[in-house]
Amino acid sequence: MKTGSRFLNAVSAVALSAGVVSSGAGVVVLGAASPAEAAVVQRIDVRGAQRVGAEAVRSNLSIRPGQNFNNADIDESVKRLYATGFFSDVRISVSGGSLVVTVSENQLINQVVFNGNRKIKDDKLSGIVQTQPQGPYSESLITADIQRIREAYAAIGRSDVEVTTQTAAVSEGRVNLAFVINEGDRTKISSINFVGNNAYSDGRLASVLQTKESGVLSFLTRKDVYNEDKLRADEEALRQFYYNHGYADFRVISSEAVLNETGNEYTINITVDEGQRYKFGDISVESTVDGVNGDELEGLLEVRSGNTYSARDIQKSMEAISRRVSSAGYPFARVVPRGDRNFETNTIGVTFLVDQGERAYVERIEVRGNTRTRDYVIRREFDISEGDAFNQETISRAKRRLEALGFFSAVNISTQPGSAPDRVVVVVDVQDQPTGSFGIGAGYSVGDGGLVLEASVEEKNFLGRGQFIRVAAGGGFDEARTYNFSFTEPYFLGYRLAAGFDLFKSSTSSNTYYDYEEQGGTVRVTAPITEDLATTLRYTYKEIDYINDGATIVNTSQPYLDVINQGTWKQSIVGHSLVYNTVDDRQNPHEGIYASFTHEYAGLGGDSEYYKAYARARMFYTLSDEFDVVGSLAGSAGHVVALGDNLNVFDQFKLGGKEIRGFDNSGIGPRLNGDALGGTTYFTASAEATFPMPFVPQDLNFRGAVFADAGTLYGGELANAGGAQGTDMSLRASAGVGVIWNSPFGALRVDYAVPVAKEDFDETQEFRFSMANQF
Incomplete structure (x- = not known):
C-alpha cells in the first residue's frame, strides 16, 4: 500500500502541475513511477464529452476501476481517444480515487463539398477522402485527405494542383467543409530519350513502354502521365524485351524524369547497356x-x-x-x-x-489493388490455395493467366514470410483497367453499291465477375439485318469450364426472288486440355425462313430451288472444336500459332442431315526485330458430305471477303441468277506482313500491312442446277494494303484489296473497314 500511495502521489503531482501533457499526435509525457509500479482507481470521471457521451470515452480506455494501471496504460488510453478523431485535446489525471478524463471535442462535419473540380467528379473525390459527413473535424485527417486529392490529380497528369479548405459554421459544434481545388494545367511528357541503344531505334523501344509522349490523343489515353512507379514498370518492360530477344546482359543504367516548370512538362531520359546478343x-x-x-x-x-x-x-x-x-x-x-x-x-x-526444394506451404493469398474485379475472379486463376504446397512455377503460371484476362493494366505477384518458417504469404497486386468495348464494322460492296454497317457493345468483365457479354446489331441498304447476343461464364459451377450461349437473328433480301430470315441459338461449354489447347462442345438449333416474292423460278426440280419455295426449315447441329493458341499478344501479335479444327453433325431432328469438318490456322513470326516487321501465314479448308438425300443451300459453305479480301460476303463460288449457292469444299491461303508506318511516331501505334489472299469454293449437287455459274474449282486471288491503328478506342483496320483472279459473276468489295472501340 505504501508503494501504491507513492505512485498515486507522483502521478497526481505531475497531473496537477502539468495536467498530464498531451499533444496532437496523441503522445503523453509522464514523470512518474517506474512501469513496475501500479495504481488502482475506484471510478472514472469524464468531463467535456457533451456530444460523444461519457460511456463512449470510457469504452476507449484501457483502464478499468478496481484494476491496476500504470504509465503505459495512460499512454494507450490517450492514443485510443485521439484515434477516434472526435477530440482535439485529451487530458488524464488522478484525483483521490478517481481517474479524471478531460476532453475537448472536435466539431462535427455536417457536409463535405468540393469546389473547382472539373477533371475528377465529386463522387470519385468522395470515395478518396476519409473525412465524411457526421464524422469529426480532424486537422490531421483533413491534411491526409488533401494529400490524397493531390495524388489523384497527379495520376491524371496534374501534379501542380492546389488544394485548400474552407469551413462554415451551420450550428453549435457543426461545420460544413469545402475542399477548394485549383486543378492547374496538365503536366505532359515532351520527349522520351534513350542513350546507349544500338540494336533498336528509339521508336522501337518507346513502343515497349507504357509511358508515352504527349500527343493529340493523349487526353484520351492518359499514357503521357509521369509516375515514378510507372517508370519503374517501364524499366522492367525494357529488361524483359531485351532478355526475350537475346540480350541476357542488358542493364538499365539510369532513368530520370526532368521537369521543365516553365512548360509544365517532363523529359524522360533512359540510359541502357545492351550487351551482346546470345x-x-x-x-x-x-x-x-x-x-x-x-x-x-x-x-x-x-x-x-x-x-x-x-x-x-x-x-x-x-x-x-x-x-x-x-x-x-x-x-x-x-x-x-x-x-x-x-x-x-x-x-x-x-x-x-x-x-526436391524446401518444404513450404501457402498460408494465404492476399489480393490488393482491385477496385472493380472481385477477389474470387483473381484467386481462381491460381492452381493452388491456402494450405497447398508452394511452387514458384505455379505462381508464374497464375501471373500469366491474370495478364491474359485483359482485366488489368498491371499484375505483380510477390511473396512474404508467413507466421512460421514453412509458411508463405502470396501477395497479388493488380490495377483494374477498362474492359468494355464498343465496336463498329463497315464495308462497301462495289458490285451492289451498298454500305454495310455493324455496331456491337461488349464487356469482358461484367460487374467485376469475369463474365463476358456482347450485343451486336448490323444492317445495310439492301435491307439486310443482323442481331446477336452472347454470354459466357468462364468458371461454370466453380470449375474451369467456360459455359455460355448465343442468340442470333438475321434477314436479307435475295437479288432475284426470295427473302431470307434466320434465327436460333447455341449453347456451348469449353474446357482446357493444356495451357495452350482447349476443346469446345456445342449444340445449335436454327430456324430458316425462305419467303418467295412471286418471281418465276427456273428448273424447280432442283433441291436448291425447292428450298426457295416459301417455307420454314430447321437445323439441329452438334459440334466439337479443338483450339490451339500460343499467340503472345492478341492485339499486337509477334509470335505464335492459332489453329482450330471443328466438325459438326446435323441430323438430331430438323431438315438437315450432314457431316461437316473445317479447320483454319495462322502463324505469326517476327521477320525483323530491329524494324518490328511481323509476318503471318494463314490457311483454311472445309468439306461437307450429305448423310441424307440431299444437301440444302444453307447446309453448304459460303466464302467471301472475310476469307479473301477484295470480295463481298458470299461473293465467291457457284451462283444462280446472282444468288450464292454455296459449295461442299473450300480452300484458302493468305500471307501478310505488318510494320510500323513510315514517318509516323511509333507511339501513335499505326502499322501498315501488305497482304495477298487466295482461295476457291466448289462442289455439290446444287452447283448442277440449270443455269448455275462457277461450278468448277477456279482460283480467286487478291492483293492489297491496309492500315492498322491500335487507337485509344481499340484496334481499327482499313483494308483496300484488288481481286487479281476472279470470275465475271463474282461480287467484289474492295474497301473494308472495322473497328473495336475501348471505353
Whole structure:
C-alpha cells in the first residue's frame, strides 16, 4: 500500500502541475513511477464529452476501476481517444480515487463539398477522402485527405494542383467543409530519350513502354502521365524485351524524369547497356529427385540449341517441367536454370536442375489493388490455395493467366514470410483497367453499291465477375439485318469450364426472288486440355425462313430451288472444336500459332442431315526485330458430305471477303441468277506482313500491312442446277494494303484489296473497314 500511495502521489503531482501533457499526435509525457509500479482507481470521471457521451470515452480506455494501471496504460488510453478523431485535446489525471478524463471535442462535419473540380467528379473525390459527413473535424485527417486529392490529380497528369479548405459554421459544434481545388494545367511528357541503344531505334523501344509522349490523343489515353512507379514498370518492360530477344546482359543504367516548370512538362531520359546478343548453346536437364529422370524431361523444353536466347522460353520450360514433376507426386520439386556463357561464341548453355526444394506451404493469398474485379475472379486463376504446397512455377503460371484476362493494366505477384518458417504469404497486386468495348464494322460492296454497317457493345468483365457479354446489331441498304447476343461464364459451377450461349437473328433480301430470315441459338461449354489447347462442345438449333416474292423460278426440280419455295426449315447441329493458341499478344501479335479444327453433325431432328469438318490456322513470326516487321501465314479448308438425300443451300459453305479480301460476303463460288449457292469444299491461303508506318511516331501505334489472299469454293449437287455459274474449282486471288491503328478506342483496320483472279459473276468489295472501340 505504501508503494501504491507513492505512485498515486507522483502521478497526481505531475497531473496537477502539468495536467498530464498531451499533444496532437496523441503522445503523453509522464514523470512518474517506474512501469513496475501500479495504481488502482475506484471510478472514472469524464468531463467535456457533451456530444460523444461519457460511456463512449470510457469504452476507449484501457483502464478499468478496481484494476491496476500504470504509465503505459495512460499512454494507450490517450492514443485510443485521439484515434477516434472526435477530440482535439485529451487530458488524464488522478484525483483521490478517481481517474479524471478531460476532453475537448472536435466539431462535427455536417457536409463535405468540393469546389473547382472539373477533371475528377465529386463522387470519385468522395470515395478518396476519409473525412465524411457526421464524422469529426480532424486537422490531421483533413491534411491526409488533401494529400490524397493531390495524388489523384497527379495520376491524371496534374501534379501542380492546389488544394485548400474552407469551413462554415451551420450550428453549435457543426461545420460544413469545402475542399477548394485549383486543378492547374496538365503536366505532359515532351520527349522520351534513350542513350546507349544500338540494336533498336528509339521508336522501337518507346513502343515497349507504357509511358508515352504527349500527343493529340493523349487526353484520351492518359499514357503521357509521369509516375515514378510507372517508370519503374517501364524499366522492367525494357529488361524483359531485351532478355526475350537475346540480350541476357542488358542493364538499365539510369532513368530520370526532368521537369521543365516553365512548360509544365517532363523529359524522360533512359540510359541502357545492351550487351551482346546470345544464342542458346547446349541444353540439358539434370535431376537429383529419386524417380525423376532428367533425360525424359528434355522433350518438354521450349528452348532449342541454336535459337536466339529468350528468357520467356526458359520460363515456359521451367513451368512445363514443374507441372510434370508435381503431377508425378513431387509437389515441392524446384526447377532452377543454370546458365553457362561462352563469350567467344556468344552462346549460353542452359542446364535445368530439378531438386526436391524446401518444404513450404501457402498460408494465404492476399489480393490488393482491385477496385472493380472481385477477389474470387483473381484467386481462381491460381492452381493452388491456402494450405497447398508452394511452387514458384505455379505462381508464374497464375501471373500469366491474370495478364491474359485483359482485366488489368498491371499484375505483380510477390511473396512474404508467413507466421512460421514453412509458411508463405502470396501477395497479388493488380490495377483494374477498362474492359468494355464498343465496336463498329463497315464495308462497301462495289458490285451492289451498298454500305454495310455493324455496331456491337461488349464487356469482358461484367460487374467485376469475369463474365463476358456482347450485343451486336448490323444492317445495310439492301435491307439486310443482323442481331446477336452472347454470354459466357468462364468458371461454370466453380470449375474451369467456360459455359455460355448465343442468340442470333438475321434477314436479307435475295437479288432475284426470295427473302431470307434466320434465327436460333447455341449453347456451348469449353474446357482446357493444356495451357495452350482447349476443346469446345456445342449444340445449335436454327430456324430458316425462305419467303418467295412471286418471281418465276427456273428448273424447280432442283433441291436448291425447292428450298426457295416459301417455307420454314430447321437445323439441329452438334459440334466439337479443338483450339490451339500460343499467340503472345492478341492485339499486337509477334509470335505464335492459332489453329482450330471443328466438325459438326446435323441430323438430331430438323431438315438437315450432314457431316461437316473445317479447320483454319495462322502463324505469326517476327521477320525483323530491329524494324518490328511481323509476318503471318494463314490457311483454311472445309468439306461437307450429305448423310441424307440431299444437301440444302444453307447446309453448304459460303466464302467471301472475310476469307479473301477484295470480295463481298458470299461473293465467291457457284451462283444462280446472282444468288450464292454455296459449295461442299473450300480452300484458302493468305500471307501478310505488318510494320510500323513510315514517318509516323511509333507511339501513335499505326502499322501498315501488305497482304495477298487466295482461295476457291466448289462442289455439290446444287452447283448442277440449270443455269448455275462457277461450278468448277477456279482460283480467286487478291492483293492489297491496309492500315492498322491500335487507337485509344481499340484496334481499327482499313483494308483496300484488288481481286487479281476472279470470275465475271463474282461480287467484289474492295474497301473494308472495322473497328473495336475501348471505353
